[in-house]
């Protein structure tokens with residue numbers, strides 16, 4: 069059975085302050101990537117924490133993960149304070165929630181994820197010795213190694229160089245399709261959204277603006293309304309739509 073996720077009037081409050089309300093989505097299915105976009109402090113991370121069960125609030129979250137797998141969440145903050153090596157930390161993440169000894173299969177899965185993310189060269193470095201981008205890749209490895217069915221990634225490429233961004237987002241896209249994973253991805257780069265996502269959920273100041281297919285949602289009107297910039301959508305040489313920004317909105 070394919071995993072699915074659906075939100076109905078979901079909100080978040082910190083104490084008495086409501087920061088997010090009435091987020092409702094269609095059925096988000098395994099194999100699809102939904103990008104969550106919006107300005108700083110719009111409520112994207114709060115939504116992810118709410119779906120991951122780390123925050124309480126109004127509304128219903130319908131999660132269906134089938135017979136195996138689960139909901140895996142990669143937070144925006146990947147700072148660490150442990151003496152583990154990269155390899156140990158990924159193996160530990162693999163073991164989390166599994167009530168059995170580590171076997172050969174687990175070691176193979178860890179090796180495979182290290183190679184998919186091209187981080188074998190840092191496998192035996194301490195987590196505290198990593199660069200920001202390396203830390204982000206290791207955090208992604210720790211999330212992917214748990215065999216998610218619903219994958220919540222909060223800005224997983226924000227610290228990566230351009231080559232790594234394209235590589236990682238392509239990997240996420242491929243894994244979603246091959247393993248029927250339902251991916252939700254918070255991300256600021258709208259050009260990467262246009263390359264990787266099937267659907268976009270737009271949040272502004274705690275309110276849902278829209279949720280729909282990428283090319284219906286990312287339009288000059290949205291750029292003006294949500295981001296206060298004038299821009300156009302044009303196609304690159306490989307015919308992928310791209311956002312061209314002309315400058316701050318003039319009216």
Ligand SMILES: Nc1ncnc2c1ncn2[C@@H]1O[C@H](COP(=O)(O)OP(=O)(O)OP(=O)(O)O)[C@@H](O)[C@H]1O
Nearest residue numbers: 082087106107108109110111112113114115144254
């Ligand atoms: N622990 C907290 N306690 C109180 N308010 C919080 C807490 N965490 C976040 N907020 C507030 O909730 C609002 C939404 O924050 P959130 O981190 O969800 O935004 P975001 O869309 O992920 O932003 P960014 O793009 O800057 O990462 C902000 O006004 C923020 O100040």
